[in-house]
Amino acid sequence: MQNARKRKKSGLVEGHLERISSKAFEDYLKQMTNLVKTKHGVYALYKKDRLYYIGLATDLHRRVKYHLRDKHANKWDRFSLYLVKKADHIRDLESLVVRIAEPRGNKVKGKLVGSADLGPQLKERIKKHHDQEMDRIFGENQGRKKIKSKAASKYQFKSVQGILKLNTRLIGKYKGKTYKAIIRSKGKIELNGKLFDSPSGAAKSIVKRAANGWNFWKCRDKDGNWKRLKEFRK
Structure with missing residues (x-):
């Protein structure tokens, strides 16, 4: 049991250095070399507290040291290293981080190879939900086109008299709010x-426009279940 408690979970990153001065490569090169050796991972370069560049390398020590002399020289003064156990997904990891952080030094935006853009799917789901909500309020398919006066008047003056009993309670929902009504004499609705x-x-x-009330309102049937008023006209 004690061994199980002491056992550490294996993660993607096996070691890291964060916000270390670039002078470590000049003053403590041997110690840095022995610590990092030729391990692979992701590194980040900073100018003061601002992220400047993100990269990956199969030899982190050599790559970061090289940036002290290449085009990135004098553009960073601190660095972070993240040693990754397996190199299988290291390029994807770099692309993901670059895409999120958008550092100034990275000219190419991170590419998400094999990843599907879920934006169109989200738009379609929102549209579908909107259409269903409009259908619920105005009647099937009426919410997706202009409601003509003749179509609206089909139910406008049709009373529930003879269909629903006196004092029958109705409920309707609109924009998350529940509305309650009751059947009065001669089929009028209070x-x-x-x-x-x-x-x-x-x-x-309620909705401030022409609406199909036979779809909008519900009342209980003889079994106590809520059903739309149109079900009682059959």
Whole structure:
């Protein structure tokens, strides 16, 4: 049991140095060489506290030291090293970090090889949800086109009289809010103290446009289940 507790989890990074002065390569070259040796991983160069460049190398010690003399010289004064156990995904890791951080010294944006852009899928899901919400409020397919006055008037003045009993309670939902109404005499619908001649008239007062109240409102059936009013017209 004690051995299991002491056992450390194996991660992607096996060792790291963070925000070390570039002078370490000048003043303590031997110690740096023995510590890092020829291990591979990802490194980051900083100018003061600002990230300047991100790269990968199969020989981190040699690569970072080289940047003291190449085009990046004098553009950084501190560095971080992250030693990675396996080199299989090291290039993908570098691309991911560059893409997120967008350091000034990296001219090429990180590429995500084999990765699918989920933006179009998200747009499609949002559109589908929006269409379903419009259908629920205005009736099937009515939310995706202009509602003509004739189509709206189909239910505008049709009463629930003879279809639903007196004092039947109704509920409707719009933009996350639940609305409650009740059937009064002659099939009128009472909502917030006002009487409406039809379900659509009551729904219109909520959504502020023509609406199919037979789709908007629900009431309980004989089994106690909530169903849309249109189900009771059959």
